[in-house]
Amino acid sequence: MDDSELRTTEGRPARELWDLDASFHHxxxxxFGAVPRAVLTVQQERRREMESNPVRWxxxxxxxxxxxxxxxxxRLHAPADDTVLVANxxxxxxxxxxxxxxxxxxxxxxxxxxxxxxxxxGAERLxxxxxxxxxxIALPLEASDEEVLERIADHLATHxxxxxxxxxxxxxxxxxxxxxxxxxxxxxxxxxxxxDGAHAPGALEDPVIREADVWIGNLHKFWCAPRGTAVLxxxxxxxxxxxxxxxxxxxxxxxxRFDHQGTVDVTAWFAASTAFDHLQxxxxxxxxxxxxxxxxxxxEREIGQALEAVGVLDPVxxxxxxxxxxxxxxxxxxxxxxxxxxxxxRVPFMTSTHCIAAFTEFHGVGYLxxxxxxxxxxxxxxxxxSQGIPTLAAxxxxxxxxxxxx
Ligand SMILES: Cc1ncc(COP(=O)(O)O)c(C=O)c1O
Numbered sequence: 429m430d431d432s433e434l435r436t437t438e439g440r441p442a443r444e445l446w447d448l449d450a451s452f453h454h455x456x457x458x459x460f461g462a463v464p465r466a467v468l469t470v471q472q473e474r475r476r477e478m479e480s481n482p483v484r485w486x487x488x489x490x491x492x493x494x495x496x497x498x499x500x501x502x503r504l505h506a507p508a509d510d511t512v513l514v515a516n517x518x519x520x521x522x523x524x525x526x527x528x529x530x531x532x533x534x535x536x537x538x539x540x541x542x543x544x545x546x547x548x549x550g551a552e553r554l555x556x557x558x559x560x561x562x563x564x565i566a567l568p569l570e571a572s573d574e575e576v577l578e579r580i581a582d583h584l585a586t587h588x589x590x591x592x593x594x595x596x597x598x599x600x601x602x603x604x605x606x607x608x609x610x611x612x613x614x615x616x617x618x619x620x621x622x623x624d625g626a627h628a629p630g631a632l633e634d635p636v637i638r639e640a641d642v643w644i645g646n647l648h649k650f651w652c653a654p655r656g657t658a659v660l661x662x663x664x665x666x667x668x669x670x671x672x673x674x675x676x677x678x679x680x681x682x683x684x685r686f687d688h689q690g691t692v693d694v695t696a697w698f699a700a701s702t703a704f705d706h707l708q709x710x711x712x713x714x715x716x717x718x719x720x721x722x723x724x725x726x727x728e729r730e731i732g733q734a735l736e737a738v739g740v741l742d743p744v745x746x747x748x749x750x751x752x753x754x755x756x757x758x759x760x761x762x763x764x765x766x767x768x769x770x771x772x773x774r775v776p777f778m779t780s781t782h783c784i785a786a787f788t789e790f791h792g793v794g795y796l797x798x799x800x801x802x803x804x805x806x807x808x809x810x811x812x813x814s815q816g817i818p819t820l821a822a823x824x825x826x827x828x829x830x831x832x833x834x
Contacts, residue, residue, distance in 0.1 A: 443803035458799035512686035520644030654696035720753035765794035
């Protein structure tokens with residue numbers, strides 16, 4: 429028995445709450461989350477309800493969704509009247525981009541070089557289509573919060589900026605950004621702020637940045653809701669936001685118009701507060717967060733040593749302000765990586781080692797990114813160190829690999 433395992437209030441290993449394939453070591457919760465069995469059961473009950481009478485389900489959906497939003501807003505400590513549900517963080521960003529593209533011209537946008545690629549692409553399109561400038565603020569990987577703020581302030585002082593897009597927790601570099609303070613600085617320069625908090629709900633105790641004009645967060649990552657569940661919180665009432673899907677709520681005010689999304693399966697949304705309550709009851713969110721942080725401290729030591737043994741100097745990346753449930757490790761070798769080549773490691777690495785990790789890239793340097801969840805155990809970390817790292821060292825010396833996943 430593994431003493432470091434997180435246990436339920438009844439003493440069962442936390443991993444028994446999930447149906448994860450036990451023949452793998454799951455150390456990449458950050459990419460797609462993982463949904464506990466009890467949460468899937470609630471979603472399945474809602475699906476049965478929907479399928480038993482689709483007309484009743486869809487005809488009464490808009491009446492029921494405000495209650496779902498209220499429950500989630502309460503758990504997120506967000507204002508219910510400004511909280512809407514969207515399919516994912518990407519959709520949330522697109523809601524704001526579309527609004528600005530339709531209502532403004534020459535939108536000058538600033539992102540950082542740590543920004544999530546897909547969202548930054550949307551921001552670039554917003555600037556391009558409105559005739560504005562798109563600029564990337566360079567932030568060293570190891571920059572302290574103070575340095576990040578200085579660089580953002582310098583950029584805003586020297587470049588007209590209408591919209592700053594900042595990740596609260598970065599994906600490729602697994603670090604936290606000083607989102608609240610950056611928002612205040614951007615507001616002093618007259619810029620709107622979108623805070624992308626995709627990883628924040630569940631992982632951070634108080635994830636919503638109320639100061640931001642728009643904050644988005646995924647509930648299908650650390651919060652462990654079924655996929656397709658994200659929240660957008662609008663703090664700026666001047667932004668008259670519309671859902672991406674035009675539907676029968678088009679004439680309604682914000683936020684009610686977001687309760688109409690055409691014929692889409694939103695059963696996941698009805699299970700999202702169960703995810704939070706279930707994990708609170710069985711494990712407790714404070715314990716979950718402490719466990720994830722402890723597992724990543726263990727990973728720093730064990731994976732760090734394993735990487736040193738295969739010749740990686742300074743294997744644990746200094747990310748300035750670490751995000752507790754994630755860690756970044758330098759890959760072996762001195763080749764330069766790009767997003768596609770590093771991402772192509774994911775599936776072959778999983779297949780040959782039965783260890784699951786994310787692989788990221790920042791300015792040509794490749795990283796192994798691990799994330800911890802309630803089900804993570806010291807055995808998973810030991811397996812990554814003993815099986816994963818030697819194989820990874822061999823694989824990174826024997827490229828090129830085909831691109832296998834996005
Ligand atoms: C910072 C950040 N923004 C946006 C996203 C996109 O999330 P989704 O695919 O759920 O839209 C991710 C996904 O990992 C992310 O890390």
